[in-house]
Amino acid sequence: MSPTYDTIGKGYATKRRPDPRIGAIIDGALGSARRVVNVGAGTGSYEPADREVTAVEPSAEMIGQRPPGAAPAIRGYAENLPFEDDAFDAAMSVLSLHHWTDKARGCAEMRRVATGPVVLLTFDPAFREAWLIDYFPEFAEQDDRRFPPMEAYEEWLGPVETEAVPIPHDCVDGFLYAYWRRPEVYLEAKARAAMSSFWALEDASPGLARLADDLDSGAWHARNGALLDRETCDLGYRLVRTV
Secondary structure, eight states, rough: OTTTTHHHHHTTHHBOOOOOOHHHHHHHHHTTTOEEEEETTTTTOOOOOOOEEEEEEEHHHHHTSSSTTOOEEEOOGGOOSSSOTBBBEEEEEEEEEGGOOOOOHHHHHHHHHHHSSSEEEEEOTTOOOOOOHOOOHHHHHHHHHEEETHHHHHHHHHSSEEEEEEEEETTTTTOOOTTTGGGGGGGGGHHHOOHHHHHOOOOOOOHHHHHHHHHTTHHHHHGGGGGGSSSSOSSSEEEEEEE
């Protein structure tokens, strides 16, 4: 994860809380692993409480927001994990890989230190169905630039299984596309502050102004109203697990 989180991570933990339904998917993918390393661990979201977890995180700001009783955290980088080969039963990373400088090397490091599964929650950059892109087309460009194509994971990790992770309409984790059924939340500065994609925009105000106008006029609901009847939605988030 980029050291810029020392700046943009302030207050991060208040908006980026683990959603238990997503957590259950990640926990299931870890199987019977007891010793788990969490790479790009941030504030500790999705770390299973009933396993022996070691966290690796480069940002002091993020480490400082880890709650009391959280797993021990080591300041370090995915590309150079400070562990011996096969030190863990499994390795995990949750929406972190797109911040790594060398994604292939980071994946190789996770594979090196884990005897069992490598589990990644990531995003398919080919996904283009999120309505938020209508207002911020730069997000599609960011996704292409920051996330590897899905076929890269098998190249870097060996055989993998990939599954779509449905995002609940009331998701409590405020990542970029989490508010798909709550468009008004994107108008809140505190919500946007927990999303690195908004920090990367030169000027979000034109898109925000159009979204506010469309919510006021009903244009957003005319285009996207069918979403309001859905409990979950595929927004391009994917779970990758080695087999």
